[in-house]
Amino acid sequence: MNLRATFKRKGCPQDSRFRHSAIMTPFVRLALIFELGLAVVAFGIGWPLGIDPWRTLEPNLKGWVIGIGSAVPMFVLLVVCDRDDFPAMIRIRRLLEQFLLPPLRGCRWWELALIAAAAGLGEETLFRGLLQEALLGWLGVWPALAIASIIFGLLHALTPTYAILATVIGAYLGMLSLMTGNLLVPIVAHGLYDLIALIYFLRTSPDDTIRLSEPTPPEELPS
Numbered sequence: 001m002n003l004r005a006t007f008k009r010k011g012c013p014q015d016s017r018f019r020h021s022a023i024m025t026p027f028v029r030l031a032l033i034f035e036l037g038l039a040v041v042a043f044g045i046g047w048p049l050g051i052d053p054w055r056t057l058e059p060n061l062k063g064w065v066i067g068i069g070s071a072v073p074m075f076v077l078l079v080v081c082d083r084d085d086f087p088a089m090i091r092i093r094r095l096l097e098q099f100l101l102p103p104l105r106g107c108r109w110w111e112l113a114l115i116a117a118a119a120g121l122g123e124e125t126l127f128r129g130l131l132q133e134a135l136l137g138w139l140g141v142w143p144a145l146a147i148a149s150i151i152f153g154l155l156h157a158l159t160p161t162y163a164i165l166a167t168v169i170g171a172y173l174g175m176l177s178l179m180t181g182n183l184l185v186p187i188v189a190h191g192l193y194d195l196i197a198l199i200y201f202l203r204t205s206p207d208d209t210i211r212l213s214e215p216t217p218p219e220e221l222p223s
Helices: 003-010 026-049 061-081 087-104 109-139 141-154 160-180 184-203
Strands: none
Touching: 026 109, 061 160, 061 184, 087 160, 087 184, 109 141, 109 160, 109 184, 141 160, 160 184
């Protein structure tokens, strides 16, 4: 007897974990559209200004290696700040638990990786590839770095503390772009950090539901 067929005949709801799950969830699709849309916006703004947001993008092995290594300090900062005796961080975690983590629970690891990669590509194209580069030509290095980082932080203002942390991270990513001359470095560092942070918050959440593999449907039971 086919257990799933019996459930269907009897009108019992099938466990959504056993449905074919090759298609991304609506939230993941929306996140990808939004994050990648930031890159489109960057090119849309940059084109009439004569600015190519990917002018300094060099997809080479050195950029990948430096980008991967550069994600480590950001993750260390996250772990150091995520302490029970740090009230501001407790508030941030509560907001994440309330608004961000629920739609991510049950996501497969590759869906989290796609979201993180899209965030790294889209946000770095806009903030470092377009905004910081444009300000460099108008104001110079330090004002450009400061303004781009502050705007980056303000647009991540989940709380005042989170805005400050995001500003610091924005300045760090901006420095990576300036020091290496390769936009790939902050893209990789940003994307990898976001992936690690998502997994970290989900794994340390009371409702840990990251799906590392596809669930196996119930086996057919003999009649």
